[in-house]
Amino acid sequence: MKEKISELIKNNPVRVFGLVYPYLLVIGILIGLYYISNLDQLARQKVPVVLPDTTKVEDLPIVAGKIIPAINVTEISQVSQTLIDKGRSLYSTNCSSCHGENGAGTGPASVGLNPAPRNFTKLEGWKNGAKLTQIYQTLQEGIQGSGMIAYEFLAPEEKFALAHYVRTFVPDPPMDTPDELTAIDQMYNLSAGQEVPSQIPVSVSEQIIAKEYESAFIKLTNIRNKILAERNNEGAKIFEKISINKIKTLSLLNNSSDTWKRSKDKLVNVLVSNFDNKVLSSSLFSLSDNDWNVLFNYLSSLF
Numbered sequence: 456m457k458e459k460i461s462e463l464i465k466n467n468p469v470r471v472f473g474l475v476y477p478y479l480l481v482i483g484i485l486i487g488l489y490y491i492s493n494l495d496q497l498a499r500q501k502v503p504v505v506l507p508d509t510t511k512v513e514d515l516p517i518v519a520g521k522i523i524p525a526i527n528v529t530e531i532s533q534v535s536q537t538l539i540d541k542g543r544s545l546y547s548t549n550c551s552s553c554h555g556e557n558g559a560g561t562g563p564a565s566v567g568l569n570p571a572p573r574n575f576t577k578l579e580g581w582k583n584g585a586k587l588t589q590i591y592q593t594l595q596e597g598i599q600g601s602g603m604i605a606y607e608f609l610a611p612e613e614k615f616a617l618a619h620y621v622r623t624f625v626p627d628p629p630m631d632t633p634d635e636l637t638a639i640d641q642m643y644n645l646s647a648g649q650e651v652p653s654q655i656p657v658s659v660s661e662q663i664i665a666k667e668y669e670s671a672f673i674k675l676t677n678i679r680n681k682i683l684a685e686r687n688n689e690g691a692k693i694f695e696k697i698s699i700n701k702i703k704t705l706s707l708l709n710n711s712s713d714t715w716k717r718s719k720d721k722l723v724n725v726l727v728s729n730f731d732n733k734v735l736s737s738s739l740f741s742l743s744d745n746d747w748n749v750l751f752n753y754l755s756s757l758f
């Protein structure tokens with residue numbers, strides 16, 4: 456048998472290939488199938504490590520301007536029925552789902568939270584603490600790594616009302632020292648109030664500016680067409696004579712219309728002081744007083 460095979464290879468290699476071919480085919484198909492079934496895996500391994508795209512600049516978010524009213528911290532640190540009532544109503548809409556109506560930290564949304572919502576009816580385990588200023592801080596900043604988010608969007612007065620209400624659950628709640636009250640006042644500018652200016656993304660402001668340019672351009676083109684249509688008007692003739700780049704001349708006039716529209720002399724002033732031989736012709740300097748009057752009246756009618 457051994458000899459037969461070696462003889463066969465020697466004498467008739469093509470026939471050997473013919474015999475082996477089906478096996479090669481099957482092996483090839485199997486490798487192919489294996490490859491396809493693992494395509495997901497293989498493709499995933501080829502995915503390059505995702506690097507942060509440093510070329511992408513995050514734009515500013517839209518922020519509506521608002522005024523954070525000033526509060527008197529000493530006054531608001533005194534518990535009152537009004538504050539408690541306000542706090543109770545805020546608590547039941549914002550907090551009771553986790554902390555429970557009874558403050559024991561077992562509200563319906565507390566299930567599965569780790570760490571669990573604070574049980575206000577005990578003094579153990581508080582991270583920031585149960586003083587008024589400490590609860591204020593918890594509401595302002597939230598507690599990192601927990602379900603306790605920041606409620607900084609609530610007005611300062613609302614945060615104090617909530618803090619007062621939360622403290623009604625706490626047995627013998629600790630009191631703030633005057634220094635601590637002063638510190639929180641300074642930290643969050645409470646007695647000064649604060650004005651938060653509106654903010655729009657840069658991309659939006661660019662669009663607005665582009666729109667403004669666009670409308671200025673349309674305005675100038677319209678004026679230009681009007682001047683062309685009124686070619687026989689004396690004023691239009693003078694304009695054609697003194698202007699080389701018509702749109703730039705009109706743009707100059709448009710941008711300084713507040714100044715030159717006041718008088719003929721101001722118009723002379725604006726055009727002479729902005730003289731640029733690519734925009735204006737030097738024939739400007741040989742206009743008679745009457746020409747200037749005509750030009751002034753004509754341009755005033757256009758802008």
Ligand code: HEC
Pocket residue numbers: 546549550551552553554564568570571572573580581582583584585590593594598600601602603604606617618621
């Ligand atoms: C989504 C659930 C959830 C809601 C809603 C929620 N909290 Fe909490 N809160 C928690 C959790 C969880 C903790 C515990 C955090 C920890 O131990 O790290 C916590 C802790 C606290 C603490 C204790 C901070 C400390 O010093 O340890 C206070 C005070 C508090 N919450 C007040 C409030 C108030 C007031 C509201 C409503 C405006 C509110 N929470 C809404 C989940 C919630």
